Amino acid sequence: MSERTGRPRRADLDAALVEAAGQILLERGFEELSVDGLVKRAGTTRPAFYRRYRNLGDLLVQLLLGQHAIRLEEIFDTGGLESDLVAVQRDQLAFFTEPLVRRSLPGFVASLRADEELRQTFYEGFLFPRRRSTGLILQRGLARGEIRPGFDPEWICDLLTGPFLLRVVFPGTGRLDEELVQATVGAAVSVLNPLLAVRSSQPA
Numbered sequence: 001m002s003e004r005t006g007r008p009r010r011a012d013l014d015a016a017l018v019e020a021a022g023q024i025l026l027e028r029g030f031e032e033l034s035v036d037g038l039v040k041r042a043g044t045t046r047p048a049f050y051r052r053y054r055n056l057g058d059l060l061v062q063l064l065l066g067q068h069a070i071r072l073e074e075i076f077d078t079g080g081l082e083s084d085l086v087a088v089q090r091d092q093l094a095f096f097t098e099p100l101v102r103r104s105l106p107g108f109v110a111s112l113r114a115d116e117e118l119r120q121t122f123y124e125g126f127l128f129p130r131r132r133s134t135g136l137i138l139q140r141g142l143a144r145g146e147i148r149p150g151f152d153p154e155w156i157c158d159l160l161t162g163p164f165l166l167r168v169v170f171p172g173t174g175r176l177d178e179e180l181v182q183a184t185v186g187a188a189v190s191v192l193n194p195l196l197a198v199r200s201s202q203p204a
Contacts, residue, residue, distance in 0.1 A: 057111075151192055
């Protein structure tokens with residue numbers, strides 16, 4: 001988040017805005033979150049909000065950053081590509097099943113289509129760093145000789161995250177559970193190294 005000029009920021013007001021945003025998101029979803037409603041509940045003003053955040057998307061990204069890791073390649077280093085990807089997907093499962101995310105993400109995603117600034121904020125602040133981390137994990141697998149060069153890391157990220165996002169935005173399409181973790185990792189591994197996928201599917 002960029003630095004703001006003007007009066008010094010108050011930590012208690014920062015916390016009040018974050019807490020108020022979380023309450024509104026859980027109660028009503030992102031569609032009903034507004035700057036006016038947020039500052040009223042937090043007991044502050046619009047200028048105070050805009051000294052801290054560019055927009056509501058910026059605030060939501062900060063909420064996500066405060067609760068979920070970004071540099072996944074540093075946290076998940078198990079020594080093997082498949083187990084690294086399973087760890088990443090279990091982290092995704094925890095993220096997408098969190099009540100705040102499930103309540104706010106569908107409306108937030110819908111709003112991205114019409115708001116380029118909001119879309120860029122979310123991509124730069126949250127989505128891109130996580131996709132970058134997955135790319136670094138794939139590069140580690142390449143360096144260990146587990147996969148061959150020439151794969152498309154963006155496509156692998158889509159394979160891993162797409163089903164989770166779909167099931168949050170359209171809840172009737174399937175469950176968010178360990179079975180989805182294993183299925184998405186299996187799909188990614190089968191693209192990266194079919195022989196590894198065959199070995200991993202065989203009983204121990």
